[in-house]
Amino acid sequence: MRALRILLITAVVLGGLFVAADRLLLSYAEQEAAEKVRARQGASGTTEVSIAGFPFLTQVAGKELERVDVTVRGVEASAGGRRMVISEMSAALRDVRLGGGFSSATATTATGTARISYADxxxxxxxxxxxxxxxxxxxxxxxxxxxxxxxxxxxxxxxxxxxxxxxxxxxxxxxxxxxxxxxxxxxxxxxxxxxxxxGLPQGMELEKVQVEEGGFVITVTGRNVPLTG
Incomplete structure (x- = not known):
């Protein structure tokens, strides 16, 4: 009985350490990905990346993430040959394949929205x-x-x-x-x-446009969308 109790305690401790390590590495990966996405798009505002799924380490080992949510603010684009800023673009990227050395990532599919203010x-x-x-x-x-x-x-x-x-x-x-x-x-x-x-991210296309009080809301979709690299 004592041996079983020790085994259970050890399992709980190891499980806790695994979860802690998993979450720590996840946070680091999200920050690194956000910096690469921001640099790739030349965004002037903030960039946020959230990687879904647990455990993260298992997904990394398989070199495929089930879903990555990205929000980029201040994306530089062009309209009719004139410079224009997309105030915010958010996208849900699914089945993200990680490249060799984890230096690149490409989403099989992506859906999201781009917001353009009237001033822009x-x-x-x-x-x-x-x-x-x-x-x-x-x-x-x-x-x-x-x-x-x-x-x-x-x-x-x-x-x-x-x-x-x-x-x-x-x-x-x-x-x-x-x-x-x-x-x-x-x-x-x-x-x-x-x-x-x-000037939208590579692989992304406009699907439809809606008019709201704050500006235009454009639905975007894509396939084989590079996240980094």
Whole structure:
């Protein structure tokens, strides 16, 4: 009986040490991965990495992680050839394969969201144009034009859609002409625009776009997405 008790105590102690070591190495791996992801994407903000599954050491031994959650803030991208910042991108990466020497990692599949604020989007559109939330899933776009020596500013409510798998399209639902010849066309030249989004992590593609009070929320998906390396 005493021998059994000693064996049980030893098992509990060893199990506790294993769990402690597992969690310690997990924390270190998450920090290292976050630094590599941040450097890879050239992010200006913080980067967070969370590795799911237990035990971590067993997954490492098999060189495959079942799920890794990544959040990157301040991702530099471009829209229509102009620099733009994605304020936050979060993704759930599944079946992450670890490379030799653990210097690289690639996710078999990935799903997530990218958030673009109206202020950042405005930097990628024409001058004298502002973009704001218009309510009911639409945006309000304000443009300024010159007609016959007069400067006119008009705001329109616009619908946002995703076309060609990577381009955000903004189109005014209606532009009041007010009896001024060519006014509608001139306003639309300012307020209607397409912006192709590039600079996303390799392997990630735009799936759909939604309009919220804080900005655009874009669903992204991907396959064979490099996490590091």
């Amino acid at each position: 989007l405005a930097k990628a559109v024409e001058e004298d144009v502002t973009v704001a939330y218009g309510g009911n899933g639409k945006v309000k776009v304000t443009g300024t034009v010159d007609i016959g020596g007069r400067t006119l500013s008009r705001s329109v409510v616009s619908t946002v859609s995703l076309v060609d798998g990577g381009t955000i399209r903004v189109r005014a639902d209606e532009v009041p002409g007010e009896g001024i010849p060519m006014l509608e066309n001139l306003i639309r030249q300012k307020t209607d625009f397409d912006r192709e989004i590039s």
